[in-house]
Each structure stands twice: as structure tokens, then as C-alpha cells.
Amino acid sequence: xxxxxxxVIQTESGDTIRDEKSMLRINIHQLENGxxxxxxxxxxxxxxxxxxxxxFETVNIKDYLRPLVASALMWYAQQIGYPEMHISSEDxxxxxxxx
Numbered sequence: 001x002x003x004x005x006x007x008v009i010q011t012e013s014g015d016t017i018r019d020e021k022s023m024l025r026i027n028i029h030q031l032e033n034g035x036x037x038x039x040x041x042x043x044x045x046x047x048x049x050x051x052x053x054x055x056f057e058t059v060n061i062k063d064y065l066r067p068l069v070a071s072a073l074m075w076y077a078q079q080i081g082y083p084e085m086h087i088s089s090e091d092x093x094x095x096x097x098x099x
Contacts (some may be wrong), residue, residue, distance in 0.1 A: 022065055042058045
């Protein structure tokens with residue numbers, strides 16, 4: 001069973017997944033405008049939802065929080081009603097441009 005400690009907050013720059021207990025934060029970026037520049041110190045994951053490319057990027061990730069990232073992303077997929085969402089560490093924009 002997935003944790004119920006996760007929630008989403010909306011900010012001017014987009015949505016953020018947070019974990020109430022650990023304070024894990026994952027920013028959600030829509031990649032339509034191409035302004036997203038991955039931070040090499042953070043973890044990035046990607047998906048496509050309703051034709052929109054999304055990037056999920058951790059914020060100030062600590063080693064002990066890394067195992068929670070998968071749970072947070074699975075929770076988010078269920079929360080938005082798309083539990084079968086394919087989440088990958090590969091940026092889908094390159095394959096979309098090629099196809």
C-alpha cells in the first residue's frame with residue numbers, strides 16, 4: 001500500500017509533490033516550452049500525460065530520501081487517475097522530435 005503522507009502543492013512555477021513526514025519535494029515541470037534545464041545534483045524522471053511531456057525533479061535530495069521517490073511518483077500517478085503512467089529516467093522529447 002502506498003503512503004498517504006504525500007500531497008501536491010501548487011506554486012507559481014508549477015506543482016510540487018511533498019511528503020509530510022520526510023519533507024521530500026519533487027517539482028513537476030511541463031516540458032512544452034523547453035525551458036526545463038535538469039539540475040545534475042538532482043534526480044529526474046519523465047512521463048507523458050495527455051500528450052504533455054512532464055519532468056519530475058527532486059529538490060535538495062538527500063540519499064536517505066531516494067527510496068521514497070518511486071513511491072511518490074506512483075502515488076502521483078494514482079492521484080491524477082493514471083495509475084498505469086509510464087515513468088522513465090529518459091527524457092521523451094528526443095524521441096518525439098525524431099518521430
